[in-house]
Amino acid sequence: GVHCGACRKMSVYELHYFNNRGRAEPARLLFAAAGLPYRDIRIQSEQWPEYKLKLPMHQVPVLEVDGTMICQSVAIARYVAKVTGHAGKTDLEQAKVDMLVDGIDDVMTKKGDYVWHEKDETRKMEKKTAFYETTLPQFLSHFEKLLRTNNGGDGFLVGEGLTHADAWFLCLADDILLDFPDIFSPYPKLAALVERIRTYPGIKEWLAKRPQTPF
Amino acid sequence: EKMPAYKVYYFNARGRAEPTRLLLAAAGVPFEDVRFEVEKWPEYKPKMPMGQAPVLEVDGTMICQSAAMARFVARETGRAGKTNLEMAQADMIVNGVSDMINIMIDYHYSEPDETRKAEKKKKFFDTTLPQFLGHFEKLLVANNGGDGFFAGDGLTHAETFFLCLYESISKENPNVLSAFPKLAALV
Numbered sequence: 037g038v039h040c041g042a043c044r045k046m047s048v049y050e051l052h053y054f055n056n057r058g059r060a061e062p063a064r065l066l067f068a069a070a071g072l073p074y075r076d077i078r079i080q081s082e083q084w085p086e087y088k089l090k091l092p093m094h095q096v097p098v099l100e101v102d103g104t105m106i107c108q109s110v111a112i113a114r115y116v117a118k119v120t121g122h123a124g125k126t127d128l129e130q131a132k133v134d135m136l137v138d139g140i141d142d143v144m145t146k147k148g149d150y151v152w153h154e155k156d157e158t159r160k161m162e163k164k165t166a167f168y169e170t171t172l173p174q175f176l177s178h179f180e181k182l183l184r185t186n187n188g189g190d191g192f193l194v195g196e197g198l199t200h201a202d203a204w205f206l207c208l209a210d211d212i213l214l215d216f217p218d219i220f221s222p223y224p225k226l227a228a229l230v231e232r233i234r235t236y237p238g239i240k241e242w243l244a245k246r247p248q249t250p251f
Numbered sequence: 252e253k254m255p256a257y258k259v260y261y262f263n264a265r266g267r268a269e270p271t272r273l274l275l276a277a278a279g280v281p282f283e284d285v286r287f288e289v290e291k292w293p294e295y296k297p298k299m300p301m302g303q304a305p306v307l308e309v310d311g312t313m314i315c316q317s318a319a320m321a322r323f324v325a326r327e328t329g330r331a332g333k334t335n336l337e338m339a340q341a342d343m344i345v346n347g348v349s350d351m352i353n354i355m356i357d358y359h360y361s362e363p364d365e366t367r368k369a370e371k372k373k374k375f376f377d378t379t380l381p382q383f384l385g386h387f388e389k390l391l392v393a394n395n396g397g398d399g400f401f402a403g404d405g406l407t408h409a410e411t412f413f414l415c416l417y418e419s420i421s422k423e424n425p426n427v428l429s430a431f432p433k434l435a436a437l438v
Contacts, residue, residue: 093347093386101336111342118335127326128312134319139301145353178301 047119049074050100051112052091054081056249057207059109059144060097063116065203065233068242070120078247110141117200124199132194136182136201140208143175147211172212172219179205180223189225191232198236206233211251257282257324258308260295265418267317267352268305270411271324277406278328318345318408325408332402340394340402344387344409348416351375351383355419380420381430387413388431397433414438 049067053060055078067074079087079096088094092107099105099112106112114134117123124130150163183189193201209230212219220227234243257275261268263286275282287295292304299306300315307313307320314320322342325331332338358371391397401409417438420427428435 092343092390093383099339104336104340106336106339106343108343108346111339111346114342115335115339118338127323128309128314130326131307131309131314131319131323132312134322135300135314135316138316138319174302182300 047102048100049116050077051075051097052077052079052087052100053097054079054084055247056251057210057246058097058251060112061207061210062109062113062200062203063097063099064246065206065239065242066113066116066120066122066200069122069198069203069236069238070116071238072116072120110137113137113200113203117203122197122199122203124195129195133199133201136179136193137204139175139178140201140204143172144208144211146171168216173222176220176223176226180226183225183229190228193229198233202229202233206230206239254280255310255327256308258285259283259305259320260285260287260299260308261305262287262289262292265415266305268320269415270317270321270408271305271307273411273414274321274324274328274330274408277330277411278324280324280328318342318349318412321345321408321411330405330407332407334403337403337407340390341407341409344390344401345412347383347387348409348412351380351416352412352419354379376420376423376427380427384428384431384434388434391433391437398436400437410437 049072051060051063051067051074057064064076088096091098092105095107097109097112098107099115101115106115114123114137117133124133147167150160150167154160154163179193180189183193186192186194192198193205205226209220209226220230233239257280259268259271259275259282265272272282272284295304296302298313300313303315305317305320306315307323309323314323322331322338322345325341332341354371354375358368358375362368362371387401388397391401394401395404400406401413413434417428428438
């Protein structure tokens with residue numbers, strides 16, 4: 037838990053998700069970066085039909101904080117970031133972090149659409165091609181540019197330290213690198229950022245020991 | 252402290268800019284409400300951080316992404332929840348509502364096949380939307396009986412997103428909230 041200075045009580049964190057990285061991993065990376073203990077619950081698919089009924093929107097991930105349930109992966113990661121001081125220092129910095137996270141979320145959703153929701157094989161391949169030929173390069177170009185506006189781009193995405201935007205970015209990177217290992221070759225600052233996040237204290241150890249899952 | 256100069260850039264529509272406009276209005280904060288015609292968009296697009304609208308310009312800094320914009324204004328105007336947990340509760344509603352809005356946008360603008368479009372719309376109004384309205388009603392009720400707001404004891408960015416969703420869905424079905432009395436009263 038985290039020490040609440042006012043009440044001297046430790047909070048208890050439980051993260052509910054399936055046994056994959058998916059939409060829980062940004063929060064897991066943030067817990068790891070802060071060395072903040074939490075229960076990393078991984079639900080089996082057979083449990084799911086009953087399990088979901090107790091969740092606020094019948095979806096995962098859910099972060100339970102002393103019994104209060106927060107759903108929606110972006111809201112969860114932001115909360116963990118705020119508790120651990122990785123959300124951005126000023127309101128404006130936080131807004132910049134938020135906008136980058138939302139941009140990454142959009143791209144992940146678009147990818148998820150053809151991977152999981154498109155049943156027609158021909159349309160699936162068309163969408164995958166459009167994703168890798170158009171959507172993703174446009175997005176990565178914007179991000180390389182936005183990263184460079186932050187003190188030349190040799191640090192993190194926003195401000196001076198790691199934020200939840202970087203956690204999300206690593207998760208996207210892990211995914212797209214599986215399809216195209218050289219996807220970052222036109223984007224040197226982003227490539228270096230990925231390595232920087234991978235070797236961040238706490239995250240480095242987590243990456244070495246986390247369950248290995250295909251996604 | 253000097254109030255920052257706010258500009259909201261969007262098309263001449265409520266769309267994804269309206270939650271932010273509502274929050275600025277709720278706080279009585281003046282802002283330049285820049286609305287461009289569709290033909291003018293190619294001029295604006297390259298200036299936007301991710302080539303998209305809406306964008307909120309705050310003393311020259313550009314923030315894109317509708318939820319990020321709204322949350323920033325909410326925070327600046329004291330309507331983002333009083334604790335981290337309250338803000339997370341507001342945020343999760345915003346995300347859930349955005350998921351619904353995105354489904355509508357997808358079938359309306361991105362589905363070229365008329366039959367599939369009608370199927371998706373039907374599935375949304377018959378199944379997905381009622382399920383989520385049920386979740387939102389339950390979450391509202393969990394907050395002190397549901398006669399206030401989604402998070403804490405005041406209006407937050409969650410309400411502005413919900414109102415925008417309501418405006419779209421009620422056009423299709425004016426009785427869309429008949430099974431959700433607390434949500435209807437909230438609107």
